Amino acid sequence: MNEATHLLATDLDGTLVGDRKGLDRLLGFYESQEYDVSLIYITGRHHQSAMSLIEQENLPIPEVLITDVGTEIHLGPALEKDSAWEHRMLKHWQPEAIDKLAASFKGLKKQDLPVSNRCSFYAEDSDTVLAFEQRLASAGIPHKLIFSGGRDLDILPAESGKGAALQYILDKFNAHEAKMLVAGDSGNDKEMLTLGFPSVIVGNAQPELLQSPESPMIFRASKVCAGGIQEAWNYFHPE
Ligand SMILES: [Mg+2]
Numbered sequence: 676m677n678e679a680t681h682l683l684a685t686d687l688d689g690t691l692v693g694d695r696k697g698l699d700r701l702l703g704f705y706e707s708q709e710y711d712v713s714l715i716y717i718t719g720r721h722h723q724s725a726m727s728l729i730e731q732e733n734l735p736i737p738e739v740l741i742t743d744v745g746t747e748i749h750l751g752p753a754l755e756k757d758s759a760w761e762h763r764m765l766k767h768w769q770p771e772a773i774d775k776l777a778a779s780f781k782g783l784k785k786q787d788l789p790v791s792n793r794c795s796f797y798a799e800d801s802d803t804v805l806a807f808e809q810r811l812a813s814a815g816i817p818h819k820l821i822f823s824g825g826r827d828l829d830i831l832p833a834e835s836g837k838g839a840a841l842q843y844i845l846d847k848f849n850a851h852e853a854k855m856l857v858a859g860d861s862g863n864d865k866e867m868l869t870l871g872f873p874s875v876i877v878g879n880a881q882p883e884l885l886q887s888p889e890s891p892m893i894f895r896a897s898k899v900c901a902g903g904i905q906e907a908w909n910y911f912h913p914e
Pocket residue numbers: 686687688689690859860861
């Protein structure tokens with residue numbers, strides 16, 4: 676990551692992964708360039724699940740793997756956990772209080788996940804999410820709320836999130852000068868897509884993302900998944 680000249684920061688499901696042919700074309704395209712492209716994967720999956728997907732889909736091993744909607748970061752050749760990030764995140768984190776509040780909502784069902792650094796639920800509808808958000812705020816519980824795909828509700832430590840984690844990594848490696856592209860397809864990607872870097876909403880994106888305001892830094896691809904990434908790469912970084 677140090678001295679990266681080109682950088683792809685991408686979500687996995689529905690963005691990098693989802694169209695095999697498009698993915699093979701994108702990887703072949705990067706292979707044929709004179710420069711190297713550093714990879715950062717940023718996913719809502721938990722770490723083990725992300726590693727399985729990487730293996731299953733035979734994806735290149737990234738230099739940084741950000742999982743659990745930006746609450747966990749693994750990096751380096753051995754993909755070791757970044758404990759400085761974890762420490763910072765867990766300072767004001769109150770998962771028990773969040774779960775307790777959530778239990779009084781009929782429209783929220785706890786997701787069964789082997790993680791403690793986020794509280795994830797299936798939400799019945801957006802009204803439930805809104806009401807829950809108000810309860811969290813009036814209880815003064817620090818958090819970040821992410822609603823994705825009309826169903827997945829993640830309550831995260833306030834300092835976390837895909838955008839915050841990506842920003843942390845760019846700061847850590849002083850990588851702001853790299854030619855970059857950020858790619859995503861759903862609501863939990865919004866934060867990283869609106870950091871102000873060249874970004875792409877792939878053609879198959881969820882409505883919640885398609886409805887976000889137009890910006891010159893956000894390219895709306897016509898192609899789905901990895902094909903959309905390549906389309907946007909050529910748009911922002913023609914060489
Ligand atoms: Mg996705």
